[in-house]
Amino acid sequence: ELKAVIFDLDGVITDTAEYHFIAWKQLAEELGITFDRAFNEQLKGVSRMESLERILALGGQADRYTMAEKEALADKKNEHYKQLIARMTPDDLLPGILDLLRELKRENVKIGLASASKNAFTVIERLQIGEYFDTIVDAAKVKNSKPHPEIFLTAAKQLQVDPSACVGVEDAQAGVAAIQAANMFAIGVGDEEALKEADYIVQTTAELTYDVIVRAFHRE
Numbered sequence: 001e002l003k004a005v006i007f008d009l010d011g012v013i014t015d016t017a018e019y020h021f022i023a024w025k026q027l028a029e030e031l032g033i034t035f036d037r038a039f040n041e042q043l044k045g046v047s048r049m050e051s052l053e054r055i056l057a058l059g060g061q062a063d064r065y066t067m068a069e070k071e072a073l074a075d076k077k078n079e080h081y082k083q084l085i086a087r088m089t090p091d092d093l094l095p096g097i098l099d100l101l102r103e104l105k106r107e108n109v110k111i112g113l114a115s116a117s118k119n120a121f122t123v124i125e126r127l128q129i130g131e132y133f134d135t136i137v138d139a140a141k142v143k144n145s146k147p148h149p150e151i152f153l154t155a156a157k158q159l160q161v162d163p164s165a166c167v168g169v170e171d172a173q174a175g176v177a178a179i180q181a182a183n184m185f186a187i188g189v190g191d192e193e194a195l196k197e198a199d200y201i202v203q204t205t206a207e208l209t210y211d212v213i214v215r216a217f218h219r220e
C-alpha cells in the first residue's frame with residue numbers, strides 16, 4: 001500500500017532546473033566552455049561542487065584551478081542562481097503539483113522532500129508550500145549525494161514509512177538511481193530517453209495525479 005510520496009524539488013515541484021542550467025551555462029561560457037542540454041541532464045540532482053567539477057572536466061580544465069578558485073566559481077554561479085529564484089512566486093509551481101499535494105493530504109499519504117539543494121528552503125518558502133511537507137531533507141542533512149540512496153532513506157525514516165511503501169518522484173538520472181537504490185518505486189518526470197531506468201515515466205507534472213501514482217505503484 002502506498003504510504004508516502006517523496007519529491008525531488010528542482011525540476012519536479014518547480015522549474016528551477018532551468019535556472020540551474022542558465023546559471024551554470026553563463027559561468028561555463030565565461031570560462032570558455034560550451035555545454036548543451038544533453039550534458040545538462042548529467043548535472044541534474046548533482047551537488048554544486050560536483051557539478052562544477054563535471055563542467056571543468058568537460059572543458060578539459062579539471063586541473064586549472066585551486067580549491068579556493070573553484071569555491072569562488074561555485075559562489076558566483078550560486079549568486080546568479082539566487083537572483084533568479086528571488087523573483088519566484090506560487091505561480092511558479094509546475095502544472096498539477098498543488099492539486100497533487102492537496103490530494104495526497106486528503107488521502108493521508110505522507111509527503112516528503114528530498115533535495116540536494118542548499119537553496120531548497122528558500123525555494124519552498126517562495127512557493128509557499130512548506131505546510132504540505134511532513135519532512136524536508138536537504139543537502140545540509142546528508143553526507144552522500146544522489147545517486148546514493150541516503151537522502152531518500154532519511155526522508156522515509158523521518159516519515160516512519162518503510163521504503164517499499166514509498167514512491168519517489170525525480171527529473172534526474174542520478175535521482176532515479178537514488179530512489180531505486182533505496183528500494184522505492186521511481187517515477188521519472190521528463191525526457192523518456194534520459195529517464196529510461198525509472199519504473200514509470202510521465203512527460204510533465206500535469207499527468208501526475210494520485211490515481212496515476214497509485215496505479216503505477218501497483219503496476220496495474
Ligand code: G6P
Binds near residue numbers: 047117
Ligand atoms: C539539485 C539540482 C542541481 C543542483 C543541486 C545543488 O540537485 O538538481 O542542479 O546543482 O541541487 O543545488 P544548490 O542550490 O545547493 O547549488
Ligand code: MG
Binds near residue numbers: 011017171175
Ligand atoms: Mg531535480
